[in-house]
Amino acid sequence: MPWGPEQKQQSRERILNSAAKLFTQHGFDHVGINEVMADAGMTRGAFYAHFSSKAELYAESIATAAKAAHLKAIEALGSDASLQRVVKGYLSEEHRSGAQINCPLALLITDIGQRDDKVREAYTRVFKGFVNLIAQGGDADADEAHRQALQKAVLMVGGMAISRAINDEELAATLLDVCRNGVLDGQEA
């Protein structure tokens, strides 16, 4: 079979996409290899031809989810690359409901702290990339710009995570609004 390797690559990507979606929706502990493979159109046994363990899949799927979320953000921007539009998209009800691949930072925050270092490193890398993305178009002073970007990242990621945790829909909407304003006010100052 001449195109065996490409076939395998396709399967691997389907697994990663399913894992990125399910992990960012429900968290690592509530998604089994079973579900991931079923979502990818295969069964359990085939999994270990692509990954050696669930933890390895987790670490790689964080990067996959980040890439998908990043692409989505860029696509939503179009030609107008204002921070305002990124923030509106990120801190939105659509993102909160989370039917697609979601931002791995928000959902996985506390999950990550308990994992092994490979997983935490993947998460840390994504977080740093997120902060750098936010920092663009910021202050002239590099250090101060970095600090402001850090604060904005916390407002966005923390706000999204908390809005999902609470069961008061009105408060959740207010929370997202406050965080949007907080991030954007800081930029205009």
Place this chain on the structure above:
Amino acid sequence: MPWGPEQKQQSRERILNSAAKLFTQHGFDHVGINEVMADAGMTRGAFYAHFSSKAELYAESIATAAKAAHLKAIEALGSDASLQRVVKGYLSEEHRSGAQINCPLALLITDIGQRDDKVREAYTRVFKGFVNLIAQGGDADADEAHRQALQKAVLMVGGMAISRAINDEELAATLLDVCRNGVLDGQEA
């Protein structure tokens, strides 16, 4: 045995304290009834004389952890009840290392979103209490004060959660510093 009921109450409180500590340290999914009961000085079988399920214990232990964290905050304040000291205590390395009962908001954020409504309601109640606590001594305008308190709560809870997730110690320290300043700057303005 005339003092049976008080005995039972004591056991129940020991279980709740152990659960509050272990759940806020390691998360719901990584703590078994086994460990909770061992920490409380008992064995598995005794658990069901006090709680009907692990989920019920979880919901109640959130309130227990919140009460303990609240007491600790008040104690740390002493006579000087400035927001500055609360923030310094909350966004500290000691809190981050989390050897005691920790703030249930920060560690359990993403965990909560996946649970049943009883658990989410317990969490939501704690979050509202936290926001109200922060709002005291704030703006004259009640609505604007509430919004500012929400933003501060996100910076504190989100900052703590993220600082625990990343594996870059220097960045974590910077992050906590930025959040401290962000919360306190808002107050002085």
Place this chain on the structure above:
DNA sequence: GTCTATATTTAGATAGAC
């Protein structure tokens, strides 16, 4: 009320056929 022992379920991981 607490103990030990056990039933049940679930999920990660492996073996072997095709």
Place this chain on the structure above:
DNA sequence: GTCTATCTAAATATAGAC
């Protein structure tokens, strides 16, 4: 490479002795 079948380990929950 993918399948079905199976092993193994862990954890919730229950049963029955004391």
